[in-house]
Amino acid sequence: MTQTGLIRVLVIDDSAYSRRTISRMLETSPLVEVVGWARDGEEALRKALQLRPDLVTLDLEMPRMDGFTFLRLLMAKRPTPVLVVSGRSRDEDVFRALELGAVDFIAKPSQRAAPELGTIQEELIRKVHATRQLRMDKVRERISQAPAPVRSHAARDGRLRVVAIGSSTGGPAALMQIFGAFSEAPDCAFVVSQHMPEGFTRGFAERIDRLTPVAAQEARGGEEIRRGAVLLAPGGYHLEFESRGGTAVARLVPRAAEDKYAPSVDRMFESAAKAFGRDLLAVVLTGMGDDGRRGVRAVREAGGAVIAESEETAVIFGMPQQAIRTGAVDAVLPLPEIAMAIQTGIPRAPRDGEGRV
Structure with missing residues (x-):
């Protein structure tokens, strides 16, 4: 400048x-x-x-x-x-x-x-x-970097683990790198809120589905949250969750006039925290603003874990930085390490009144 x-x-x-x-x-x-x-x-x-x-x-x-x-x-x-x-x-x-x-x-x-x-x-x-x-140097690195392959393995206790990912500027390339790192679909479910205009999220979901090992689709409402699959919030709607017959399914809420972001990472994290509790891992990737800041607190209070992308790789460090400042983040990792952390899990930071898990 x-x-x-x-x-x-x-x-x-x-x-x-x-x-x-x-x-x-x-x-x-x-x-x-x-x-x-x-x-x-x-x-x-x-x-x-x-x-x-x-x-x-x-x-x-x-x-x-x-x-x-x-x-x-x-x-x-x-x-x-x-x-x-x-x-x-x-x-x-x-x-x-x-x-x-x-x-x-x-x-x-x-x-x-x-x-x-x-x-x-x-x-x-x-x-x-x-x-x-x-940070343009981080954009250049993402163009040239191939993700390190991550092998999948089944959850030991058979429980459904859910990974909720929020991202904005720089997010599409970061998401492709994470999902592309898996050698096969991992034994967890993914839900994603990427700030993106209406009319584009369906094509992005189809691209993830075609070019990575995970099955991906744009949420329409009512879909079951299932292993090895990605459910992407549509532009102009918030992705939330409800129970039907003991099974967690997606619920879409239309954008209101006062909403700054739609989809909202905060609303997805808060709803996922209520639905999945300790079985939830929230991930905050690159993006401007503070969407996700309120949501990571809800994830932590529900017993879930939180990863934030590090400044080392974030194209814009705004969203991860705001999440980190809450004190609710368990691990701050560069983008190439996030897929492995999703696969193997991360140690949770001690919650109030308890020792390390």
Whole structure:
């Protein structure tokens, strides 16, 4: 960033309307300076190397050089935070871009340029501001790192262990690394709340299901929490749990106007703590903000265990740091060690009035 502290942004989109609209939205923030724009991948790469922006907003569909080629070359020549601005019908492209080094994405209201594009202004500015907390060196490490394989083994007592994972910025790549580390589906159930817009979580669940050993699906409500499977909270809904005939099943609660996040990591953790108690392991991964801070306290009070991703690997340390500050976290681990900790378990820190478990 410049000595003035402004976040310098390069806007890339082949639509003149989108370029102007995104630039105008960004310039409403006193913390942001739009230093240039580009209409195709070749021009974008040239300007990114010349202007050296702090962040790039990227439309993946461009002439002359597509967004994927641009990302590969940019990450090789001058790694820079990239925020993808994409239409909802291109979810598979978005996840591919995240794996190539993009740090986050925003859903355009429609594929074509339209006045509704202005509705993303608040989310756009919030995510651009988050660049101040972002560690690009950790993004680069995740691109190059292959997860160490983790062998699965059955639970000794036959009880259903549940792993609840919460994440935000940088989370999709972190989740893929965790689930991809298992050589086969582990003997536990996973429930996940990843901050993600409506319309994208189903595609992300399908990607986890296709590329990792675990069976994954977007929650629709009523699904049984089962071993070796991942249930992903849909965008715009909170994932909670209830008992039906002695079996824990998923319950979806629509987003309310006052909700800051939907899905909410706090609400998932709190509900899971009530449903699973000591059989629950909560994991807080990379992300901005403090979602999960309240929830980890509930997990600890119910006798469950908590892992937070360490600053060593977190792309944004905000959510893990807030969880750690509660004193409810049992282990702070770098991302490559989390899959093994899920598999083998971690020693719980002493609870009030008791010795170490």
